[in-house]
Amino acid sequence: MPKVLVSDPIDQVGIDILSQVAQVDVKTDLSPDDLIHIIPDYDALMIRSGTRVTQAVIAAGNQLKIIGRAGVGVDNVDVLAATRKGIVVVNSPEGNTIAAAEHTLAMMMAMSRYIPAANQAVKSNKWDRKHFTGVEVYKKTLGIVGLGKIGAHVATVARAMGMKLLAYDPFISHERAEQLGCRIVEMDVLLQQADYITLHIPKTAETTHLINAAAIARMKPTARIINCARGGIIDEAALAEALKEGKIAGAALDVYEQEPLGESPLRSLGKEMVMTPHLGASTEEAQVNVAIDVAEQIRDVLLGLPARSAVNIPGLRPDLLEQLRPYLQLAETLGNLVAQLAGGRVESLTVRLQGELATNQSQPIVVAALKGLLSHALQERVNYVNASLEAKERGIRVIETRDASIKDYSGSLHLSAKGSLGEHSVTGALLGDSEIRITSVDEFPVNVPPNRYMLFTLHRDMPGIIGKIGSLLGSFNVNIASMQVGRKIVRGDAVMVLSIDDPLPERILEEILKVPGIRDAYTVTL
Numbered sequence: 001m002p003k004v005l006v007s008d009p010i011d012q013v014g015i016d017i018l019s020q021v022a023q024v025d026v027k028t029d030l031s032p033d034d035l036i037h038i039i040p041d042y043d044a045l046m047i048r049s050g051t052r053v054t055q056a057v058i059a060a061g062n063q064l065k066i067i068g069r070a071g072v073g074v075d076n077v078d079v080l081a082a083t084r085k086g087i088v089v090v091n092s093p094e095g096n097t098i099a100a101a102e103h104t105l106a107m108m109m110a111m112s113r114y115i116p117a118a119n120q121a122v123k124s125n126k127w128d129r130k131h132f133t134g135v136e137v138y139k140k141t142l143g144i145v146g147l148g149k150i151g152a153h154v155a156t157v158a159r160a161m162g163m164k165l166l167a168y169d170p171f172i173s174h175e176r177a178e179q180l181g182c183r184i185v186e187m188d189v190l191l192q193q194a195d196y197i198t199l200h201i202p203k204t205a206e207t208t209h210l211i212n213a214a215a216i217a218r219m220k221p222t223a224r225i226i227n228c229a230r231g232g233i234i235d236e237a238a239l240a241e242a243l244k245e246g247k248i249a250g251a252a253l254d255v256y257e258q259e260p261l262g263e264s265p266l267r268s269l270g271k272e273m274v275m276t277p278h279l280g281a282s283t284e285e286a287q288v289n290v291a292i293d294v295a296e297q298i299r300d301v302l303l304g305l306p307a308r309s310a311v312n313i314p315g316l317r318p319d320l321l322e323q324l325r326p327y328l329q330l331a332e333t334l335g336n337l338v339a340q341l342a343g344g345r346v347e348s349l350t351v352r353l354q355g356e357l358a359t360n361q362s363q364p365i366v367v368a369a370l371k372g373l374l375s376h377a378l379q380e381r382v383n384y385v386n387a388s389l390e391a392k393e394r395g396i397r398v399i400e401t402r403d404a405s406i407k408d409y410s411g412s413l414h415l416s417a418k419g420s421l422g423e424h425s426v427t428g429a430l431l432g433d434s435e436i437r438i439t440s441v442d443e444f445p446v447n448v449p450p451n452r453y454m455l456f457t458l459h460r461d462m463p464g465i466i467g468k469i470g471s472l473l474g475s476f477n478v479n480i481a482s483m484q485v486g487r488k489i490v491r492g493d494a495v496m497v498l499s500i501d502d503p504l505p506e507r508i509l510e511e512i513l514k515v516p517g518i519r520d521a522y523t524v525t526l
């Protein structure tokens with residue numbers, strides 16, 4: 001019988017499901033060393049946010065087939081290490097949406113009426129009414145950063161409470177925002193106009209310290225901020241300082257840069273600071289939802305069936321998956337690339353299967369392209385199962401075409417996306433069985449393998465321009481791994497594709513665009 005380790009508190013309903021097919025050991029409060037020591041015995045691991053599944057845990061888990069996260073965020077799992085080792089990682093993308101949204105709304109109200117401090121005062125035998133005069137949320141402006149599942153539910157309820165709604169989410173269509181009664185604005189406008197700001201975004205390199213001293217300085221002195229998403233999106237030191245100096249009126253936090261929260265200047269703040277210990281998902285209902293959702297997937301995978309909400313592999317039939325795997329990887333890479341060329345707010349994606357590929361089942365390839373397209377915005381939350389739904393909810397129109405008459409390579413894939421930076425297209429093919437090649441960019445022929453860091457330019461084909469770009473990158477200490485130019489006619493328009501060894505400094509684009517002959521330039525991270 002397979003063995004499942006449950007290393008965080010999980011609702012009994014999940015344990016019951018797992019017990020149908022496995023021996024289940026519940027061992028919470030394991031130290032990292034204890035976990036590494038016992039993990040070699042287990043086929044599956046079920047966790048919440050308390051257990052850190054590091055590379056070392058994964059390396060030790062020689063029998064591990066699946067890691068189930070009873071919740072949304074998988075930032076406590078080294079997904080890359082698991083993927084490399086062929087371990088499926090599953091989560092519950094929707095099981096705690098309502099719980100987290102309701103916690104956010106509860107935090108907003110508690111902060112507005114000083115409920116935690118007033119409660120504490122009454123319990124300490126004080127009857128102080130003057131000190132706790134609060135503010136109403138009615139007719140106030142709520143700025144929602146991240147209009148995904150939780151942000152959308154917060155919007156729906158806040159609208160019913162008479163709040164005006166602004167949203168910042170570069171990956172959501174204006175149409176979807178309108179349906180929710182939100183006006184999409186730039187982050188700076190949201191910071192300046194909102195009375196309340198609530199964060200519902202993943203923690204990524206881009207969102208880390210999104211709310212820092214500079215952002216806080218843009219906010220109204222009466223503004224209040226809520227973070228029930230992830231610790232580290234707010235710079236806690238800057239927030240504590242701002243609250244102490246009265247630069248903003250309040251904050252409510254459920255998540256922290258370090259959990260459990262250690263020594264922190266936030267602890268000594270007064271009634272304006274409301275804190276909970278990562279309770280967003282802690283409702284009876286959500287815990288039942290996520291336990292069922294994840295336990296069922298672990299059971300299925302242990303029985304050799306696909307998982308419905310895998311974070312790191314497609315939920316397809318294994319034989320089909322094996323056959324399509326290189327093309328899925330191609331589609332995902334091209335989707336990710338074209339999304340970055342087209343800019344954040346993609347309105348439409350056209351997927352064209354060409355040559356021999358046109359005879360294949362197209363749906364998984366389209367899904368893989370969408371997964372790549374959305375991966376920049378949604379990170380590991382987008383998977384092969386939810387990619388189409390996520391695209392639909394974002395108002396992205398998907399057009400699927402085939403052209404068997406195009407005979408380049410042994411089949412190729414052409415993606416074209418329309419976004420905030422206009423319409424852009426890429427083509428790719430497989431060299432041999434699985435080596436990916438980008439074979440055109442904006443219809444200019446090239447032949448380059450994808451690279452983690454890339455730079456694309458559209459320019460006028462003229463003497464000296466390549467040298468100028470090379471020298472410019474050199475002056476920024478940027479090392480070029482390879483460079484290729486694609487053109488249709490001599491001295492006409494052309495594209496340059498550079499593979500770079502390190503991330504490009506942000507201001508380099510401005511400098512590149514100043515080079516005579518350069519029309520456009522894009523940095524891409526794959």
Ligand SMILES: NC(=O)C1=CN([C@@H]2O[C@H](COP(=O)(O)OP(=O)(O)OC[C@H]3O[C@@H](n4cnc5c(N)ncnc54)[C@H](O)[C@@H]3O)[C@@H](O)[C@H]2O)C=CC1
Pocket residue numbers: 072073093096097100145146147148149150151168169170171172200201202203206207228229230254255278279280281282377378381
């Ligand atoms: N406190 C708690 O216990 C819980 C916290 N969470 C956290 O809440 C957050 C939101 O979860 P969901 O709504 O389920 O996720 P979601 O994936 O449905 O929505 C996230 C949204 O953020 C947007 N986004 C991504 N990068 C952005 C950026 N740089 N700027 C603005 N918007 C950006 C995406 O387009 C997407 O619409 C996650 O961080 C999740 O881990 C979720 C459940 C419970």
Ligand SMILES: O=C(O)CCC(=O)C(=O)O
Pocket residue numbers: 048049070071072073074096278279280281282
């Ligand atoms: O398991 C928990 O209580 C945390 C939930 C959470 O943060 C998430 O689902 O992302």
